[in-house]
Amino acid sequence: MSTSVPLRTPSALADRVQLFHALSDETRLAILGMLRGGERCVCDLQDDLDAAQSRLSFHLKVLREAGLVRDRKEGRWSYYAVNADRLADIETYASELRAPRIAKGAASPSPVLHHLTKAPPTGLTRARRGIAIATATGATKAGAKGLVGDSCCG
Amino acid sequence: MSTSVPLRTPSALADRVQLFHALSDETRLAILGMLRGGERCVCDLQDDLDAAQSRLSFHLKVLREAGLVRDRKEGRWSYYAVNADRLADIETYASELRAPRIAKGAASPSPVLHHLTKAPPTGLTRARRGIAIATATGATKAGAKGLVGDSCCG
DNA sequence: ATGATACAACAAAAGATCTTGATGTGTCAA
């Protein structure tokens, strides 16, 4: 069960941002580290991380809302565990960034030596600013907006 | 050439935080998306992202300092490109979080049904608080601090 | 019932990040 959001949906970037944001804090990474061994109750995490209860609660909420952990109530205790599916999303999103697109107005791969043609960076982009010189590849530009709406995969 | 920082070094979490923080912003993800096609100059990114120059410059700096992009000057232009090694770190760090540790005071895998023993979550943790009942596994606790200093895979 | 424990949620303050609008520097064409 994948929880990843396809690249071209409106929420695509938002989902990635939420996921990576949840991972961009030492306390939260430490929590996830502790959960590698299996589920733990909040009180355990509190002891080991030596963090105030409300602080821990806050960070657990961030992780929960990002889908990185699940919680389970049992009597007085709340047990938190890693959501492995969501960890897989990290790798999905990372490999997305790796995957080269079909270049639209992009320079390399097959780097174009613009300075040799005396044309600016990607030719047609510069054309908009009044300099109309074709690049060596003659690449056309069609509203390339990077990660969204112009995806090779997803 | 890997740029990842081993788990047990002092800067381990800091490096992960810096990397994930750089990824936790829509503008920056859009930039990385645009760079999938190869290197681009700042002016191109500016056009396509429709972002103020100083704003873009700020985000490029964050990406650069996180090691996710490299820049190259050529005449008036600065070309930015993705650093693939650093993208690999994302996957390294993600799979680290996946890898189960040898449980020290952790509950599942092989989940211990604490409520059946009427003992609290991980037994010895609770003992510190004055409840001394051994768990089914009899797990001992030895300063498990999660991600740091208690790693299975360095 | 009473009191202790485990936790979530909230509000206010503190801190970090992001945006915006300058200002400065190097490059290049005219």
Next chain:
DNA sequence: TTGACACATCAAGATCTTTTGTTGTATCAT
């Protein structure tokens, strides 16, 4: 030269995140 361009950098303010202390709710042992 002069002026236009392509940046980086900075300072101020806006905005977002995190911490801290407090309050509230549910569970449980006594």
